[in-house]
Amino acid sequence: MSRVDLKKPSLCTSEPLAKETLCHALSVFAKMVRSCYGPTGRLKQLHNGVGGYVRTTSQASALLGGLSVTHPVLKLLTASVQNHLARFSDCGLFMAIFCCSLLEKCQGLNITPCTFIKISQHLLSLCIDYLASETCGCRMQVDFSSSKIPLDLVRSIITSKPACRLSRMEANHISILVLEAFLFTIPHNINTQMTLGKCLYIPVKNKQVLDSAVYPGLLIEVPEVDLRNTPPIKRDTSGMIKMVLFSMSLSGDLSDNGEGVIVIPHGVYLEAVVLAQLLNVGKQIVKDGVGVFVCQKVIHPALQQYLKENHIVAIERVGLPLMEPLKEITGAQPIPSLQFLSPACCGHLKDLQTLSIASKWFFHLIPNDPVVCSVMLCNRNETAWDELKLACQTAEHVLQLTLRDPWVLLGGGYTEMHLSSYIRHMTSTVEGSILEDLSCSWAEFRMVADAFCSSLESVACSLDHDGGNICTDVKCFWSVPPDVPSRSDWSDLIWKCGCGLCNKEQGLHWRMLQCCASPFPPQSCVHESSVTSTNNLILDCFAAKKNGLQVAVETASLLLDLSYIIEDQN
């Protein structure tokens, strides 16, 4: 706008965290994320008031992406969670719940924000050091020679998204598929500049989930008419199919001639020139014995006809996203201009097949070394499919992260409880030097440590949405169903521990979570035998959870440090 407008004065708020509106908004947000957490989480339906896209989800990335937040403090919080998710894809809800709990607990305490921030930073560093240490009791090494732990990891992620509406069998099937696809993307040849391949998801809706499958290589969708009467494809001497890849437009129009003006006299037809060039290329291709002709953009119909007559499969309009995978699996160099056609640019395919699924037709390009694979994902309806795709992508990303940091954390809330009891144990006695460094008193330290630990515990408790209680023992924590008559014997009611590894043994002393017992050094539930024998372990991604913890504390520190808000009203 070139007009100079009078600017409206900004809206100022001081001491924002003490204001009623923000507290209310934060508590609503906290309730919302808590209720979505875990496999029994409640679903949320997102839609705008004017009939746009409707989404049913319980995953943080979809939820926060669809929310429109106006309060700047909440915007900061959601932006922080979304940034974490962009990098790690998992543990978004964990981060959000932990951050909100910290904020709520801090407001209940009578401590200056500065002191709270300092002490919580110190406690965070204790947590991170513990997680990285050898003696950490909640993490397990991942052994990639057996598929058990990676499969359990994928299954934990898939089953924790209730909006996918998967039965147990379907969840198993999908987990196996995802792991298989991931294994395809790991290249066979080890060299210095290796990168992982890609996984492409093909949507098929209105089909059974069990019909999903993984195909090594690429699936390219084509119109049905192309696949009638396909003759056998030409192969060269080694049995491979030669393929050429064009990245330029073969449509015969003169689009690539610069931005100026070209003046052509009457009677001169440049399109004819270009068409003649294209047909020449076609002749050359036939002479070279090429079997598959792929173009990123449009192919001129005359050229297509010519190629069909000569029994060459022509695939047009594959688009930019598929160019990189095509280059990788076939080794073909995309040809930028007609003068550059040479036998050296050809790629090789092992096989080319046609597929038909749910009234769509595909060419299946099978390479020698399938670092790229296509996952044909089926689900009943669109919204469930979106959730499933998101879950699969998260699982794939988590597997990549685990490849780099080969650890997993015990899930189901176990890590949070374990960390919480560790912190309680470590902070039960504190050296004077630490208090001096933090320039706080012993009482303040205890209060903040208590708030930190109860925030961690509240994250674990949010997994239960039916109002049950949690009781802990030396090793693990156990969930108790709600409405237990106080006189009855609990030991009959408790049957499952949070991590899934422990058995109910006699002689364990249980106590309720909220009662203040003396802190104890937490023992690890992880034993070799228990790991291999237990089916269906619940596992969490190490890197994502660690980063989520760090960023949650940092975001909480940031928000507590705010003393003023200035909103521009223009």
Added chain:
Amino acid sequence: MATSVTGLELRRLAEEASSLASVVRGSLGPQGGQVLLTRPTGEILLSRDGERVLRALNLDSPTARMMITCLSTHCNLVGDGAKTFIVLLSALLQEIEKLDKGSNAYFFKTHRERNKYKEKGYMMKQVSQFLSVFQVEILDPLVTQKLGKHFQTVFSASGTELNRTTVKLVLEAYFCGKVGYNRQKYMCQLAYNFFFKTTAEKDRNEVLPLVDKYFPELHTTVTGLPVSHSQILDGLVLLRDFAVYCPSDGDKKVLIITEPIHSSLSQLGTEVAISGESQYEASELWITKRTKALMKHLQDNNIGVLLSGIKQHEIVHYCAKNSGICIVECLSREEISLICKITNISPFQPSLDNICTEITETAIATFCQPLQIGTKRFVHINFARTCALQPCCVVFCGPVHGLNEQHACAFHGAFKMLQHLFTTIHLAECCNSKPQSQNFPNAVDNLQQYPAVQQRFVEMQIDCDSDEADTGELKHCEFKMKVLSESEDDLLALSQKYPKEDTASENAISEDDQFVCPGLKDKNSSSNVHGQQFNEEICIRSSHTVSIKCEENNKTDIHRHTNFCIKAGSVMPVGGIFEILLNYYLSCYAKQCQLPDISVLCTLVADVLLTVPKALCRTQKRSAFPQLYLEVTSALRNDQQLLPKQKYLESVSYSLRIYSSSATEAKKRKGLHTVSSAKHILQTSL
């Protein structure tokens, strides 16, 4: 639109200033909180920078806007001190208002029979004029002589080497005011490492302006990771991914291109006439051949990396892939300019069609590889044989973009501050004849009371390697003195010829007294209310250079500054010590001053100065400020070493600058007062 003119009352000004001060007071000091700003685009920023916060307020009132503009000009020069500025201004205005309301007995009893209104205006004018000379005649000498005893220096005993611990302390004090509480130490460490890495083996005075100018290209931000993942990388990080990447080891030759290699049939704005099909075919063929020949020429010259400012054609990518040349495209103009500056080469011009001669304008890259940070891929490149500076890049990580931006701005400001730290400032000498001196005859006498000062420089004597330096944090002095000089120039005509007697004193100047007067006029001319020519004399003494450049000045020739200089690298304890010291000396001066009005105003300024340490101490225990005050004054009285265990150090010139700015500001208010008070309410409608 109706414009209205209202009488301007001092009370309204004081109220406005105090409300502005209350906005920033929460962020003052190391334990201050942050302010969250939203832009009209919806972007969220975090800041503790007073100037940014106040500018975001978008105020209606013109006087408040003027205060903020003055603050901005101050900040543009100095780079820090906005909050202190506004707190002082508000306190100063409040005190003057009290003075106004209080007894007018001191002022001009003879005018009692006149209109009380005019009398008030006259008194304000007097105050205004006093303030303008206050700085040069009273403040400058006081600072350099009395406070000079307490200065410390960042240079080590030998004089040219930097004492690293003190530099670190200076940086820590700076970051305490700029970033959040739990990140100060970390940012300080990062800045310290970055500073010593970039200035390794290069001339500091060349490097720092370059870092300042190209800072946007020397840093990258990444969201989604904790702050502790921030790091310093050797070389540059270019904000693009490779268009063509051919992995290889070893050094590579780098070529910079800003034009397309593959020419097209027609250019924008030209017309190409094609007469026949064969001509078209031939042209296309020729173009492709030319591109191939050019790329072959590049390959023959062993070019390994092509850094292009624009997007190149697919054919160029194809040829490059075949010849093993990496291409990075669409680099910004600033990045290209930085690379040209560092490597001292100019871009290659393919349009010259020069494929016969060898390509000489190449640089050597020790490595050029992709770098994955967060979710994006960048290009990480380092050059051998760089001339101007050793490029290092900072990667800022943080949970949100606003935090990264805050850290980047603080970093940038820290380097501006360091730039000023390493310059010496000579304060303008107070001349013997003054336009407004008729009311203050004593001012000149006072000046002559410091004869010893006339001919000597104030040296920074205190050793820096003592323990107190290790435990404290330092801010440098330069800033304060600088602001002192420049803001005074609004009303003070410093364009006086020095009397001839001074030339004799020139001979007494030591040999290494060479100075350079840079042109620093641009800063405050805009805030000149009375339209007087102002003339800045800030001479920077460089211990190495001999050049004398004179600022153009329509009245005078080269000004010799023989007295009042603050040497480069002077620092002082922070946390309000400067203010308390100045308060002490000012009060002493006021007590011995003969003129009652000056004495009153000196005491007024002295009291105002104490608001800063009070504000800084507000987060500590109740008795923190009185304790501090008592400690300092008793040490002064007993002539003891000042606070040997003091934790924070700050800069002298900084504060001085701020005070003089605020004094000028307050004085301008008076100016406004007298001008607009003559008008009454008018209504004009358009």
